[in-house]
Amino acid sequence: xxxxxxxxxxxxxxxxxxxxxxxxxxxxxxxxxxxxxxxxxxxxxxxxxxxxxxxxxxxxxxxxxxxxxxxxxxxxxxxxxxxxxxxxxxxxxxxxxxxxxxxxxxxxxxxxxxxxxxxxxxxxxxxxxxxxxxxxxxxxxxxxxxxxxxxxxxxxxxxxxxxxxxxxxxxxxxxxxxxxxxxxxxxxxxxxxxxxxxxxxxxxxxxxxxxxxxxxxxxxxxxxxxxxxxxxxxxxxxxxxxxxxxxxxxxxxxxxxxxxxxxxxxxxxxxxxxxxxxxxxxxxxxxxxxxxxxxxxxxxxxxxxxxxxxxxxxxxxxxxxxxxxxxxxxxxxxxxxxxxxxxxxxxxxxxxxxxxxxxxxxxxxxxxxxxxxxxxxxxxxxxxxxxxxxxxxxxxxxxxxx
Amino acid sequence: xxxxxxxxxxxxxxxxxxxxxxxxxxxxxxxxxxxxxxxxxxxxxxxxxxxxxxxxxxxxxxxxxxxxxxxxxxxxxxxxxxxxxxxxxxxxxxxxxxxxxxxxxxxxxxxxxxxxxxxxxxxxxxxxxxxxxxxxxxxxxxxxxxxxxxxxxxxxxxxxxxxxxxxxxxxxxxxxxxxxxxxxxxxxxxxxxxxxxxxxxxxxxxxxxxxxxxxxxxxxxxxxxxxxxxxxxxxxxxxxxxxxxxxxxxxxxxxxxxxxxxxxxxxxxxxxxxxxxxxxxxxxxxxxxxxxxxxxxxxxxxxxxxxxxxxxxxxxxxxxxxxxxxxxxxxxxxxxxxxxxxxxxxxxxxxxxxxxxxxxxxxxxxxxxxxxxxxxxxxxxxxxxxxxxxxxxxxxxxxxxxxxxxxxxxxxxxxxxxxxxxxxxxxxxxxxxxxxxxxxxxxxxxxxxxxxxxxxxxxxxxxxxxxxxxxxxxxxxxxxxxxxxxxxxxxxxxxxxxxxxxxxxxxxxxx
Numbered sequence: 001x002x003x004x005x006x007x008x009x010x011x012x013x014x015x016x017x018x019x020x021x022x023x024x025x026x027x028x029x030x031x032x033x034x035x036x037x038x039x040x041x042x043x044x045x046x047x048x049x050x051x052x053x054x055x056x057x058x059x060x061x062x063x064x065x066x067x068x069x070x071x072x073x074x075x076x077x078x079x080x081x082x083x084x085x086x087x088x089x090x091x092x093x094x095x096x097x098x099x100x101x102x103x104x105x106x107x108x109x110x111x112x113x114x115x116x117x118x119x120x121x122x123x124x125x126x127x128x129x130x131x132x133x134x135x136x137x138x139x140x141x142x143x144x145x146x147x148x149x150x151x152x153x154x155x156x157x158x159x160x161x162x163x164x165x166x167x168x169x170x171x172x173x174x175x176x177x178x179x180x181x182x183x184x185x186x187x188x189x190x191x192x193x194x195x196x197x198x199x200x201x202x203x204x205x206x207x208x209x210x211x212x213x214x215x216x217x218x219x220x221x222x223x224x225x226x227x228x229x230x231x232x233x234x235x236x237x238x239x240x241x242x243x244x245x246x247x248x249x250x251x252x253x254x255x256x257x258x259x260x261x262x263x264x265x266x267x268x269x270x271x272x273x274x275x276x277x278x279x280x281x282x283x284x285x286x287x288x289x290x291x292x293x294x295x296x297x298x299x300x301x302x303x304x305x306x307x308x309x310x311x312x313x314x315x316x317x318x319x320x321x322x323x324x325x326x327x328x329x330x331x332x333x334x335x336x337x338x339x340x341x342x343x344x345x346x347x348x349x350x351x352x353x354x355x356x357x358x359x360x361x362x363x364x365x366x367x368x369x370x371x372x373x374x375x376x377x378x379x380x381x382x383x384x385x386x387x388x389x390x391x392x393x394x395x396x397x398x399x400x401x402x
Numbered sequence: 403x404x405x406x407x408x409x410x411x412x413x414x415x416x417x418x419x420x421x422x423x424x425x426x427x428x429x430x431x432x433x434x435x436x437x438x439x440x441x442x443x444x445x446x447x448x449x450x451x452x453x454x455x456x457x458x459x460x461x462x463x464x465x466x467x468x469x470x471x472x473x474x475x476x477x478x479x480x481x482x483x484x485x486x487x488x489x490x491x492x493x494x495x496x497x498x499x500x501x502x503x504x505x506x507x508x509x510x511x512x513x514x515x516x517x518x519x520x521x522x523x524x525x526x527x528x529x530x531x532x533x534x535x536x537x538x539x540x541x542x543x544x545x546x547x548x549x550x551x552x553x554x555x556x557x558x559x560x561x562x563x564x565x566x567x568x569x570x571x572x573x574x575x576x577x578x579x580x581x582x583x584x585x586x587x588x589x590x591x592x593x594x595x596x597x598x599x600x601x602x603x604x605x606x607x608x609x610x611x612x613x614x615x616x617x618x619x620x621x622x623x624x625x626x627x628x629x630x631x632x633x634x635x636x637x638x639x640x641x642x643x644x645x646x647x648x649x650x651x652x653x654x655x656x657x658x659x660x661x662x663x664x665x666x667x668x669x670x671x672x673x674x675x676x677x678x679x680x681x682x683x684x685x686x687x688x689x690x691x692x693x694x695x696x697x698x699x700x701x702x703x704x705x706x707x708x709x710x711x712x713x714x715x716x717x718x719x720x721x722x723x724x725x726x727x728x729x730x731x732x733x734x735x736x737x738x739x740x741x742x743x744x745x746x747x748x749x750x751x752x753x754x755x756x757x758x759x760x761x762x763x764x765x766x767x768x769x770x771x772x773x774x775x776x777x778x779x780x781x782x783x784x785x786x787x788x789x790x791x792x793x794x795x796x797x798x799x800x801x802x803x804x805x806x807x808x809x810x811x812x813x814x815x816x817x818x819x820x821x822x823x824x825x826x827x828x829x830x831x832x833x834x835x836x837x838x839x840x841x842x843x844x845x846x847x848x849x850x851x852x853x854x855x856x857x858x859x860x861x862x863x864x865x866x867x868x869x870x871x872x873x874x875x876x877x878x879x880x881x882x883x884x885x886x887x888x889x890x891x892x893x894x895x896x897x898x899x900x901x902x903x904x905x906x907x908x909x910x911x912x913x
Contacts, residue, residue: 287758290737291737
C-alpha cells in the first residue's frame with residue numbers, strides 16, 4: 001500500500017536519469033575502468049594486439065555459455081552442469097574426429113545435437129518432474145563428468161585435424177587487402193572496415209530508435225547520455241578493431257560469438273519466446289494461468305543451454321588441440337558469475353544479454369590482467385569472488401534505496 | 403474511560419517523490435474500537451507502520467503520544483514492548499510450525515535457550531480459549547483455515563500483553579461466519595478494556611463494531627465520526643472517503659440477454675491434494691450472452707475450484723463432465739485450449755496468480771495473447787504499444803505510462819491491467835473471481851462499469867464474489883454453492899441476502 005499515489009511526473013534531469021539507470025552505465029564504466037587499470041599495471045600489455053586476440057580466444061566460450069545461462073537464470077533456474085557438458089561434448093568430438101576419422105562438418109552439428117540431448121535429459125526432470133534445477137544439474141555435473149572419464153578412458157585425445165582447429169584458432173582472411181591504405185601497420189584491413197561499418201550501423205539504429213520513441217511519446221534517455229555512451233562504445237570498438245587489424249584480424253570465434261550475441265539479444269528483447277521466459281521467471285504461476293506452457297519453455301531453455309555448452313566444448317577442445325577429462329572444470333561458476341555480475345536476479349525474471357556479456361568480459365579481463373601481472377590462481381579466485389559479491393551488493397543496495 | 407491512550411499529531415511521511423502522509427492527526431480513547439477507513443493508497447497502512455515502528459522515528463515528522471508521553475519507536479519491538487501490537491493483512495505465521503510455536507515465536511518461554519514445552523502448551527491453551535479457538539496447540543498452521551489463522555495471530559498478540567491492538571484488514575479473506583466471530587471477539591475485548599484500531603474496507607462491519615471512525619483521504623485526515631452521537635450511514639462514510647456523494651454503488655444496466663454461450667454439465671472434480679476426496683459434485687450451470695451470472699457461497703464452497711478446474715484443469719484431478727460453447731462440446735483440458743474455446747479467468751489472487759509484478763503494464767497486457775502482437779514469433783513493438791495504450795485509455799488505468807511496473811499500481815489499477823490482459827484474448831465468457839477484493843470504493847464502481855460494458859458487448863460474465871451486496875447489485879442471476887454443489891439458482895427478482903443464506907443453510911442440513 002506504500003507509495004501508490006503516483007508522483008507528479010516531471011522531465012527527468014540528467015542526475016535522475018543516471019540514478020535510475022546506474023546499473024547499466026555502472027557496468028559499462030566498471031568494464032572500462034577495469035580495462036584501463038590493467039592496461040596501466042601491466043605496462044600496456046593488456047591492449048597489445050596479440051593479447052587482445054588472446055583475451056577473445058580465452059573468453060569466447062564463457063561468453064557463449066553466459067548467453068544460455070542468462071536465459072536459464074531469467075527463467076528462474078540454474079545450470080551447474082555446463083562445465084561437465086563442455087568436457088563431455090569435447091570428448092565426444094575428439095573420439096569421432098580422431099578415433100573414427102569422421103569429417104568435422106558432420107561432427108560439429110552432431111555434437112551440437114548431442115549437447116541438446118544432454119540439456120533435454122536434464123530439462124526433463126526440471127520441467128516435467130519439478131525437481132529443483134540445482135539438484136538435477138548438480139547430478140548432471142557429476143554424471144557427465146563421470147561419463148567423460150569413461151569415454152576418454154582417463155586419457156586426453158588429440159591432436160585434431162587442422163580444419164577443426166580453425167574453429168577456434170582460425171582468423172577471417174583479409175578480403176580487402178588490395179584496398180589497404182597503410183599496409184605497414186594494418187595487416188588485416190577487412191577487420192577495420194567491418195568494425196567501422198558496425199559502429200556506423202549502431203549509431204544509425206540508435207538515432208532511429210530515438211526518433212521512433214519521440215514519435216510515440218516514449219521517454220528517451222537524455223541526448224548527452226546517448227551521445228556519451230555511443231562515443232565510448234565507438235571509441236572502444238574502433239580501438240580494439242584497429243588493434244586486431246594490426247595483428248591477424250578477427251578470430252573466427254569472435255564472429256561466432258558476435259552473431260550469437262546479436263541473435264540472443266534479439267530473442268530476449270523482441271521475440272515472443274523471450275518475453276515468455278521473462279514472464280515465467282517473474283511469476284511462473286501467473287504465466288501458466290495466462291496460457292503459457294511453462295513446462296515446455298523450461299525444457300527448451302535447458303536444451304538451448306546444452307547446445308551452447310556443446311559449442312563451447314568444441315571451441316575449447318579445438319583451442320587446446322586435445323580433449324581432456326578435466327576440461328571445463330569450474331567453468332559453470334565463471335558463467336553463472338558473469339550473469340550475476342551482469343545484473344541478473346537470482347530469483348528470476350530479471351537480466352539482460354548485454355549485462356551477461358559485459359559481466360563475462362569483466363571476469364575475462366580480470367583473469368587475463370591478473371595472469372599477466374603474475375598473480376597466482378589463489379589471488380585470482382579471491383579477487384573474482386569479491387568482485388561478484390560487490391556487484392550483487394551494488395544491485396541490492398540500489399534496489400533498497402529506490 | 404475518557405482517557406486518551408494514543409494521539410498522533412501532524413504525522414507527515416514522504417517517500418522519494420511521494421508524500422504518503424500529510425499532517426495526519428489521530429486521537430484514540432482507551433477502551434474503544436476505532437476504525438480507520440479510506441481508499442487504497444490513502445495512507446492507512448503507512449500511518450499504522452509509523453505507529454508500530456516499522457518506519458522508525460526520524461523517518462517521519464510529527465509526534466506520537468501514548469499514555470500521555472511522547473514516544474519514539476525505532477523498531478517494532480519498541481512499540482510491542484509498551485503494548486502496541488499490529489496484525490498485518492498478510493499474516494506473519496510460519497505455515498509448517500505449530501500454533502504454539504507460532505504464538506511464542508521470538509518470545510519463547512525458555513531458560514538459557516531451552517524451551518519449556520509444558521508451559522508453552524498450557525499457556526497456548528489458555529490463549530486459544532480466550533480467542534475461542536478450539537484447536538490443539540500442536541496443530542500446524544498450514545492445516546487450519548485462514549479464519550483460524552487470524553485467531554492465532556490475535557492469540558499471539560494477547561501473549562504479548564497487548565493494550566492497543568491494530569488490525570489491518572482482518573476480515574478481507576474471511577467468510578461471513580468467521581468475520582462475525584472475529585468482530586464479536588473484538589467487542590468482547592472492548593468490554594475488558596482493550597483498545598483496538600481496525601482498518602477495513604467492509605463498511606457494514608465497521609458500522610457494527612466501531613465507536614469512532616477516522617477517515618483518511620490522499621494522505622490527510624478528513625474527519626473523525628462519532629458513532630454514538632449520530633447514526634452514520636455507509637453512504638456518509640463513503641462520501642468522506644471519496645470526497646463526493648456516491649449516489650449508487652452499482653451502475654445501472656439494461657440486460658440484453660442472448661443465446662447460451664457457456665454450458666457446463668455434470669462437472670465432477672476430486673481434490674487437488676487429498677486425491678480420494680471428491681470436491682465438486684455434479685455441478686451444472688450456464689452463462690448466456692450479455693448476462694452477468696453470480697456464484698455465491700461461503701469460503702470453501704468450491705467456487706474458485708469450479709472456475710479453476712474449468713479453466714484448463716488448473717485445479718483438482720480426475721475431472722469429468724462436459725463443457726459446451728454455443729451448444730457445441732469444447733475441449734478445455736489445457737489453459738491454451740480453454741482460451742482458444744473463448745474462456746478467460748481473472749483470478750482472485752492478483753499479485754500471485756494474475757500479474758507479473760516486475761513487468762510493466764504493456765508486457766502484462768499482452769502476455770496471454772502475445773501472438774496477437776507478433777508475426778512469426780517476433781513482437782511488433784508498435785502494435786504492442788498501441789494495444790496497451792488502447793486498454794489503458796479504455797479501462798482508465800491510472801499510471802504515468804504503459805511502462806510503469808505493475809507492482810507500483812494500486813489494487814484497482816492492477817485489476818484493470820489483469821482485465822486488459824484477458825480482454826485482449828477476446829474471450830466470449832469471462833470468469834471473474836472476487837474482482838473487487840481489496841479495491842477501494844471508487845475503483846469498485848469503475849470495475850462494475852467495465853463489467854456492464856462487457857455484458858453490453860454481448861460477452862457472458864461469471865462472477866464469483868464473497869460480498870453478497872455486490873452480487874445482488876450486479877448480477878442477473880445467481881447460483882448458490884455449498885460444499886461442492888450448486889444448491890440454488892436465483893433470478894434477480896428472488897435473490898436477496900436472506901434467500902442466499904437460506905439456500906446455504908438448508909443444503910447444509912441435508913448432508
